[in-house]
Amino acid sequence: MNAAPDRFTLAARALHWLMAVMIVAMLFIGVGMVATVSARHEWLLAIHKPLGIAILLLAVIRLAVRVRHPPPPLPADLPALQKLAALASHWLLYFLMLAMPLIGWAMLSAGGYPVMLGDALRLPPIFPTSPVAFAVLRHLHGAFAMLLFLTFLAHMGAALYHGLIRRDGVFASMLPAASRSIDGDREEVDADKADRPSAARQND
């Protein structure tokens, strides 16, 4: 029964939830700080830069974990289009969580700013100073942030769809072992479940 893993490894799950909080916080911090002239602009930016670099480091670790430990397979009965959407959105998320901090770092470098992560901690520039590159990268940082937010919304909606509608164990695969009843709980039989083909994944 345990041929394929039914959930992500502990490291993958821990990284997923930690980074989920960090990335969503970064999106709110980002749009919040550029939309205010109050002191919030200053202290949010002071959080934004080190938190963004922390996401970059974690994303590298996470990708390594992902390559070493492939995730549990999606339910066999999941329509091909949904499978493709899941796969594509996951790789898009990986791409964006690496690209966003790199672009942030590169755009400050291109703008000739010292990349300060604190009062005295400074990162070296990773791009030559260029106003044209600054403008392009700064717009890219904003556009990719919107793409990341939309992908996150779709991802959250899909996760809830798996957990509440399909109840196929996909949501549970990202949860701690103890909290299985949220999703794919085989003991709970109801009409709702009966009209769905059962998931191929062995959850019990």
Next chain:
Amino acid sequence: MHDPAPLHVPPRRIGAWSLIIGAVAIVAVAFGYVGGWLAPHRLTPKKLVNQLQHDAGTFAGYRRNHAKGVCVVGHFDSSGQAQAYSVAEVFAPGQRTPVVGRFAIPGGNPYAPDSSVPIRSMALRFTLANGQQWRTGMNSMPVFPVATPQAFYAQLQAKQPDPVTGKPDPAKIAAFFAAHPETAAFRAWAKTAKPSASFATESYWGLNAFVFVDAAGQHHPVRWRMVPEASDVGSVANTPGGANYLAADLTERLAHGPQRWQLQVTLAKPGDPTNDATKTWPDDRRTIDAGTLVLERSAPQASGPCRDINYDPLVLPAGIEASDDPLLPARSAAYADSYLRRTSEEAHLPGTAAPKPETSR
């Protein structure tokens, strides 16, 4: 349950779908609120910079305020006297720090005559040996007209040219001043102020308070200003009709030798306002001479090294921090927006203002 519909949806799934849609909608709305799209009354950097454009026009590639200026290059020689109050490397005894600066006049029109305003400005970027930077923008007046970004915005709105006359409406300006008594000190100064003939003979005040941090971690609220060595009245200015005499005067002076300023740092006493640029501190406050600014050459802003620098007053090295002055974060946010607009125009990105032919000069 009587449900004639052939597609029977169990109530449980209606609940689940509502939960999913509700959750996504709540996150999206929260994002829209934080990002300002659903909070139209919030003062944003964009609104401030749009208003600067409404007042002066849009000039592609130029700064949205202090648009007319000239680049300068030189260095700062530290006297060592500020070191007791700030660990910033720029204040170490005998330290020489390279500087790229910019003189300018306020206003968003890069073709405005030099005599159109009595104010001149000096912006400096110190590049410290440790790679940190200190950027500052100063004006040639001892007090700022307003204390908050909201009041600054209101002032810009009051100064917007009337669509019929093409000039600001004096009634609106009078109404603004009546509603803002904190502008009194500035107005008293402006009454006697005359447009100077030279950038080199002006004092430049930082106006906003900052905080020096010493080696023991103690905080010292400060204000700074640059006091010129040159005191003579320029001759070029007295030539009537010249619209661009400031840059010419500067070039002429620099041809004869470097121009110097002393950096004077005033230490606050407890109770001195650090959050109100309309109020000066009492004259008896301790002032230290932190060193000498030496400017050696100038260059036109279109090709000079200051063009692509955003003199954001919150680019600070370790040892200097922002105070609680509400103008500082507003300046930082608005300068970033202005910088993005002008660099986008330099990059000719779609949707940006196209450069105008340089005929109006």
